[in-house]
Amino acid sequence: MSERDSDGDGDRSSDADVLVLRRGTHGVPVEQYAAAIRERLPGQTVQLARTPAEEREAIRGAEYVTGMTLEEDLLEAAENLEVFACAYAGTGHLPMDRLEERGVTVTNASGVHGPNIGEHVLGAILHFTRRFHVAERRQRRREWRHYQAHELQGSTVTIVGLGAIGRSVAERLEPFGVDTIGVRYTPEKGGPTDDVIGFEGDAFHDALARTDYLVLACPLTETTRGLVDREAFVTIDPEAVLVNVARGPVVDTDALVEALRGNQIRGASLDVTDPEPLPEDHPLWNFGNVQITPHNAGHTPRYYDRLADIVAENARRFGEAGSDADLENQVNFSS
Structure with a gap:
């Protein structure tokens, strides 16, 4: 040969x-x-x-x-x-x-994808915790003016999906002194988070009510499609941040836009959207508290x-x- x-x-x-x-x-x-x-x-x-x-x-x-x-x-x-x-x-x-x-x-x-997407999620959380998006705007204006930030320690992070990516996120959050809630189909299997719950009953909404950072790292299924809808945005704390590295349709896009316009959440980091790619005239591009990456967390x-x-x-x-x-x-x- x-x-x-x-x-x-x-x-x-x-x-x-x-x-x-x-x-x-x-x-x-x-x-x-x-x-x-x-x-x-x-x-x-x-x-x-x-x-x-x-x-x-x-x-x-x-x-x-x-x-x-x-x-x-x-x-x-x-x-x-x-x-x-x-x-x-x-x-x-x-x-x-x-x-x-x-x-x-x-x-x-x-x-x-565990390590790289885990790092992407951690970066997104820290981005909103320290409000780097505000710093970026003021830097562009050459404006030296202090602003208030947040602290990650003591926060509650809910991770929807405890596969390889969800586990990687939980592992990287461990040194930051946060409380973690994992959401999975079979909560009896446990996981690396402090609490593990299922999708059934009121468990998910109960978790939303005490969540500061909501990380979506789940597959798109009939259960997760539209999981984060208008009811979810009403339930979640207005100071909470959404991080989506799952699939766009896990979030109801119209409900997300309404929540952002109504100050129902502090911000959103979106690596995936619905529709995708996001059209040039879509309102999500125009929010100062929305971070958009072009399905890039997997790189x-x-x-x-x-x-x-x-x-x-x-x-x-x-x-x-x-x-x-x-x-x-x-x-x-x-x-």
């Missing part, structure tokens, strides 16, 4: 141990992802399909495939597919019903490295045990 074939880029055949699809993420070339997997699998072939034609050809015989997405027509061309290693934590964009029918095992990138220069750790380890396990392999981050189709 030639050197070009051994690294997989020139091999149009479908006998590679790992096939990497061509779509990248966060503006980072997908070649870096393929290279990170190769570095971790020196004894296996890793093929990167760089064109639609190469994808269609290579996936016909591929058993282990990784990528950001998998279109249905490409799935139908995959005659021998056994594992699809999704390069995102969420899998709602995949044809999950068809993958389940085909008996394809799906894994995700859960845990890859980290270590994304492909962390992802490759999971994907390469699973490829090793699959190579050893085949369909009986115990894979990390395996997605439960029934959940």
Whole structure:
């Protein structure tokens, strides 16, 4: 086998141990992802399909495939597919019903974003605690005038979602002397927060009533869609701050705009919005107490490295045990 074939880029055949699809993420070339997997699998072939034609050809015989997405027509061309290693934590964009029918095992990138999104949330909280947005406005005006700030210590932070990201947020808040409330579907499982509650009954609104910082780090489901609505904004303390790194529709956008206009909350840090991208004429752009980042909390220069750790380890396990392999981050189709 030639050197070009051994690294997989020139091999149009479908006998590679790992096939990497061509779509990248966060503006980072997908070649870096393929290279990170190769570095971790020196004894296996890793093929990167760089064109639609190469994808269609290579996936016909591929058993282990990784990528950001998998279109249905490409799935139908995959005659021998056994594992699809999704390069995102969420899998709602995949044809999950068809993958389940085909008996394809799906894994995700859960845990890859924990450190960077945890840091993003902490930065957003400190931004509003010390009111850096006020300082920025006065700096632009060359205005040396003191303003009142807040103190994080002694505050209550409610974290909705205790997956890898929610846990990462809780861990980073621990040194700040705050009280934490975690919200999850199965509160009996506990978590790294001082209190853990569920979504049922009045528990969530009771938590809102004593919350200073509300962090949304949950998946978008029927339960969480519109979770933070008009009733929530009436319940929450007017000095509270909302931080959303989950999905835009977890918050009722019209209710959020009303709450900001009515001084029902102190501010909001939004990495995700509904709609997304946020239209240029949307009123959320114009609030001085709203921090908007363009779905950027997930960016980290270590994304492909962390992802490759999971994907390469699973490829090793699959190579050893085949369909009986115990894979990390395996997605439960029934959940």
